[in-house]
Amino acid sequence: MLSIGKGNESRIYKTTDAGKNWLLEYTEQNPKAFLDCMAFWDATHGIVVGDPLDGKPELLTTSDSGAHWTPLQSNTTPPAKNGEGSPAIGTCIATYTEEKGRKGNWQAWFVTENASRVFHTDDSGKTWTASETPLVIGLNQGVFSIAVVDADRLVIVGGETTITRTWRSQIPPTVTTAARLGKRAATVPRDTAGVSRLCRTRPVPPCSRLDQPEQTTRLIEERTGSR
Numbered sequence: 001m002l003s004i005g006k007g008n009e010s011r012i013y014k015t016t017d018a019g020k021n022w023l024l025e026y027t028e029q030n031p032k033a034f035l036d037c038m039a040f041w042d043a044t045h046g047i048v049v050g051d052p053l054d055g056k057p058e059l060l061t062t063s064d065s066g067a068h069w070t071p072l073q074s075n076t077t078p079p080a081k082n083g084e085g086s087p088a089i090g091t092c093i094a095t096y097t098e099e100k101g102r103k104g105n106w107q108a109w110f111v112t113e114n115a116s117r118v119f120h121t122d123d124s125g126k127t128w129t130a131s132e133t134p135l136v137i138g139l140n141q142g143v144f145s146i147a148v149v150d151a152d153r154l155v156i157v158g159g160e161t162t163i164t165r166t167w168r169s170q171i172p173p174t175v176t177t178a179a180r181l182g183k184r185a186a187t188v189p190r191d192t193a194g195v196s197r198l199c200r201t202r203p204v205p206p207c208s209r210l211d212q213p214e215q216t217t218r219l220i221e222e223r224t225g226s227r
Contacts, residue, residue, distance in 0.1 A: 001013045001014070001015070001022070002035060002037070002038040002048065002090070004034065004035055004036065004088045005034070006031070006032075006033070006034050007028060007029075007030065007031040007032070007033060007034075008027050008028055008029065008031075009028075010027075010028035010033060010034060010035035010050065011024060011026060011027050011028070012024075012025050012026040012035075012038070012048070012066060012069060013025065014065070014066045014067065025066055025067055025068070025069065026060070026066075026068075026069040028050075030053060030058075032053060033050055033051065033053055033058055034050055034051040034085075034088065035048055035049075035050040035051075035058070035060075035088075036048075036049055036050050036051065036085070036086040036087065036088040036089075036092055036093075037049050037086060037088070037089070037090055037091065037092040037093040037110065038090075038093070039093045039094055039095045039108065040095065041095045041097050041106045041108075041124075042097070043065060044062075044063060044064065044065050045061070045062065045063050045106070045124075046061065046062045046065075046066060047059065047060065047061050047062075047072070047093065047095065047108055047125060048060040048061075048069065048093075049086050049092065049093050049110045050086070051085040051086065052080035052084065052085060055079045055080060056077045056078075056079055056080060057077060057080060057085075057086065057110070057112075057119065058071070059071070059072035059074070059077070059125060060072060061124075061125060072125050074121075074125060074126060074127060074128055076126075076127040076128050076129075077119075077128045078119065078128060078129065078130040080112075080115075081114070081115040081117075082114075083114040083115070083139070084112045084113070084114050084115035084117070085112060085113065085114065086110055086111065086112050086113070087111070087112075087113050087142075087143075087144045087145075089144060089145065091144075091145040091146065091147070092110055092111050092112075092143075092144070092145065092146065093108065093109065093110040093111075093146070094108070094109050094110075094146045094147055094148045094154075095107065095108045095109075095148070096108075096148045096150070096151055098151065105122065105123065105124075106122075106123075106124045107120070107121065107122045107148075107151065108120070108121050108124075108125065109121075109146055109148070109154060110146070111142070111143035111144070111145070111146045111156055111158070112142055112143060113140065113141060113142030113143060113144060113158070114137065114138065114139060114140075114141065114142055115137060115142060116132065116133045116134075116135040116136065116137045116141070116142040116143050116158065117130045117131060117132055117133065117142075117143070118130070118131045118133060118143065118146070118154075118156065133156065133158075135156075135158045135159060136158075136159060136160060138160075140160060141158075141159065141160045142158050143156050143157070143158040144157055144158045144159075145157045145158070
């Protein structure tokens with residue numbers, strides 16, 4: 001469990017008895033740090049993202065089910081833009097691995113606000129790239145949440161925190177082919193103009209507009225089973 005806050009208020013706890021008892025496994029020591037989100041590839045390997053330190057997002061990984069957390073050093077992590085950071089809402093990072101996939105191919109994505117970007121690794125965090133999205137950019141604006149359907153389909157949600165309504169959308173048949181042309185596909189429900197868009201996260205092309213709210217629900221449910 002990730003407890004967010006500035007500096008040593010950012011902490012990671014672990015339970016092995018269904019929540020009856022919790023152990024404090026990690027306390028952030030940098031007073032400027034702020035951890036935001038956590039996700040796991042499997043029961044053993046996980047990753048945490050935090051606000052930028054020294055110009056780059058803070059990243060931590062574990063390989064022992066969360067008992068120990070180590071800073072992830074990567075010279076390829078793109079520098080953060082002015083004011084850019086991940087939203088501390090618990091769903092700003094997502095992971096994916098094929099069944100029986102090798103660790104070297106494990107993927108992760110995390111999103112940012114105030115810049116509206118998606119960061120991506122396909123080698124367990126050794127190398128990273130960042131893709132622009134068509135969502136609004138500004139104070140308290142950007143990408144807030146991400147979910148993974150499979151290695152080729154992602155869902156991101158964002159806009160402006162004061163007016164955005166989150167809803168799920170399904171890639172319509174008329175644009176599915178266009179989505180698969182890119183290495184990654186993303187459905188972006190409702191920016192602040194009230195328009196949903198389909199676009200590739202890398203490279204970023206002009207996006208197809210999805211103006212029908214009734215194109216709903218199954219994209220996330222395929223992966224998460226949620227309704």
